Amino acid sequence: MVQYIADKLSKYPFIEFIPDIYISICVSVCSIVILLVFLYFVGAIGQFVVGKRLIKAGETLLLRIPLVRTVYTATKQVAQAVSLPDRSALKSVVLVEFFRPGFKVVAFLTGYIEDSAGKKFCKVMIPTTPNPTSGFLVVVPLNEVTETTMTIEEAFKMIISGGIVSPDTLPSAKSSQSAANSGKDK
Numbered sequence: 001m002v003q004y005i006a007d008k009l010s011k012y013p014f015i016e017f018i019p020d021i022y023i024s025i026c027v028s029v030c031s032i033v034i035l036l037v038f039l040y041f042v043g044a045i046g047q048f049v050v051g052k053r054l055i056k057a058g059e060t061l062l063l064r065i066p067l068v069r070t071v072y073t074a075t076k077q078v079a080q081a082v083s084l085p086d087r088s089a090l091k092s093v094v095l096v097e098f099f100r101p102g103f104k105v106v107a108f109l110t111g112y113i114e115d116s117a118g119k120k121f122c123k124v125m126i127p128t129t130p131n132p133t134s135g136f137l138v139v140v141p142l143n144e145v146t147e148t149t150m151t152i153e154e155a156f157k158m159i160i161s162g163g164i165v166s167p168d169t170l171p172s173a174k175s176s177q178s179a180a181n182s183g184k185d186k
Contacts, residue, residue: 075133093155095146095170096124096138106155109147113139129162 010016015023063069090108098105107126114120120142127135148170150158158166 090125090152093148093150093152094122094124095148096126096140096144098126098136098138104146106150106158107138108152108155109145110137112142127159130160132156132159 059072062072090110092109094107094109095104096107097103098107105126107124109122110125111123112120113123121139122142122145124138124140124145125135126138127133150167150170154167
């Protein structure tokens with residue numbers, strides 16, 4: 001192919017003044033670029049067609065294993081919920097007492113729930129460090145939750161880094177009464 005292109009280029013008059021070695025190098029570089037573009041498109045087609053089939057086959061295999069099926073399904077649902085574009089699964093970053101009184105942990109408010117007597121509670125996910133997809137789900141009385149103005153991204157950075165990457169001061173935490181009022185609206 002390189003020789004064919006070189007022969008076609010030799011028909012132009014200005015090509016006679018360029019040494020053959022430069023023309024061969026130019027044609028070789030063009031051939032390599034065309035090959036790389038071709039390989040890129042083959043890879044893209046493979047990723048979207050063959051790749052999806054491989055992932056589906058892997059998922060099918062995982063879903064046949066009893067214990068793995070449960071863990072995989074739950075992890076996939078959490079990952080999908082956390083990666084929603086509008087972040088609707090995680091409503092805000094809150095502080096709650098955990099382990100013992102006086103200890104506060106950074107957690108995510110995931111929603112509200114009422115008991116049979118009509119008392120409101122917050123559903124709070126307390127992530128673990130450094131893997132925030134695992135953790136504890138606790139149901140906390142509404143008046144024991146302190147909302148913060150920390151963004152979800154800031155909280156994730158703080159949790160994943162084990163507190164190394166964190167603000168110097170906790171961004172203006174709202175009072176628990178504010179949390180109670182916002183919970184009544186929901």
